Amino acid sequence: MADFRETGTVLNPKYDANGLITAVVTAADDGTVLMLAHMNDEALAKTIETGIAHFWSRSRQSLWMKGETSGNVLRVKEMRVDCDQDAIWVIAAAAGPACHTGERSCFYRRVADDGLERVE
Amino acid sequence: MADFRETGTVLNPKYDANGLITAVVTAADDGTVLMLAHMNDEALAKTIETGIAHFWSRSRQSLWMKGETSGNVLRVKEMRVDCDQDAIWVIAAAAGPACHTGERSCFYRRVADDGLERVE
Numbered sequence: 001m002a003d004f005r006e007t008g009t010v011l012n013p014k015y016d017a018n019g020l021i022t023a024v025v026t027a028a029d030d031g032t033v034l035m036l037a038h039m040n041d042e043a044l045a046k047t048i049e050t051g052i053a054h055f056w057s058r059s060r061q062s063l064w065m066k067g068e069t070s071g072n073v074l075r076v077k078e079m080r081v082d083c084d085q086d087a088i089w090v091i092a093a094a095a096g097p098a099c100h101t102g103e104r105s106c107f108y109r110r111v112a113d114d115g116l117e118r119v120e
Numbered sequence: 121m122a123d124f125r126e127t128g129t130v131l132n133p134k135y136d137a138n139g140l141i142t143a144v145v146t147a148a149d150d151g152t153v154l155m156l157a158h159m160n161d162e163a164l165a166k167t168i169e170t171g172i173a174h175f176w177s178r179s180r181q182s183l184w185m186k187g188e189t190s191g192n193v194l195r196v197k198e199m200r201v202d203c204d205q206d207a208i209w210v211i212a213a214a215a216g217p218a219c220h221t222g223e224r225s226c227f228y229r230r231v232a233d234d235g236l237e238r239v240e
Contacts (some may be wrong), residue, residue: 006221009235022156024144031151033200036142036207048231080153080227081236083219087156089227099203101126107200107209111168115129116201 006083013044014086020056025090025098027105034098035106037066039088039117053090072096106111124201127229133164138174145210145218147225148197155226156220157186158209159220173210192216 005012006066013021020038037055039047042063046054053074057064067073074092081088099106109116125132133141140158147154157175159167162183166174173194173225177184187193201208219226229236 009229009237011231013238022142024153024156026146026151026153031146033144033146033153033209036144036202039185079231080239081231082226082230083221083223083228087226088231089153093219103203106202106207108203109129109201111131111199111201112209116131117129119200 005085007101011081012085013081013088014084015041016086017018018058020058020090021086023055023088023090024055025053025074025092028091028093032105033107034074034092034104043087047076047079047090053092066098067095072094072098074098126165131201132205133161133201133208134204135161136206138178140178141206141208143173143175143208143210145173145212148211148213149214152225154194154212154224156213167196167199167210173212184192185213186218190216191210192218194218 015021019040023037023039025034038058039091042057043054043056053066053076055064076090076092078091079088097104108119110119135141139160143157143159145154162178163176173196174188175184176182193215196210197210198211199208217224228239230239
């Protein structure tokens, strides 16, 4: 079964004990990693169906369309699944900042020798 | 505390109940997402100390230097932490395939209308 999941052509996500897979979102234009989030089966299905990224909010325990209030939706250009199908790579065009802080990417600080420094 | 973690310059990872953060590794040359894995505090410290990516293997429950047997190490060019510090973005030069299947990236299949298709 593991081999089939790794080599096959059937989307068969390996959800964790909480029913989730990890999703990493990169920007279609320049490859910047915008955010990491989680999807349950419903979020994944909605994402595929609508072409707009949906996630499962672990804090709110609810389905969440990214940008549903802010308008900063993520339009999916391509999705890839990893070898053991417990992670999804979403390549997307972002309508605005992906981070709730207002930054384009959640990864706005680099690890430096003496702590974190803001990426320009 | 949440605000300080988001806006501050102190690396203060928010480990989950298992003591882990998620790490996403991209290729320094073209931004391809190579793999997703997890780090505990020791793996993160070793990665920072050595410049070679280390992870925590959940299946083996042990520290793991990527490439320790295959030689396919990941040399870290830059690391970034996300807003709430529960994820790390590792930008790395890969000495060889990052995936245990021999593929360059674990994300070698795209989600298509009728299942998965191999990325060239």
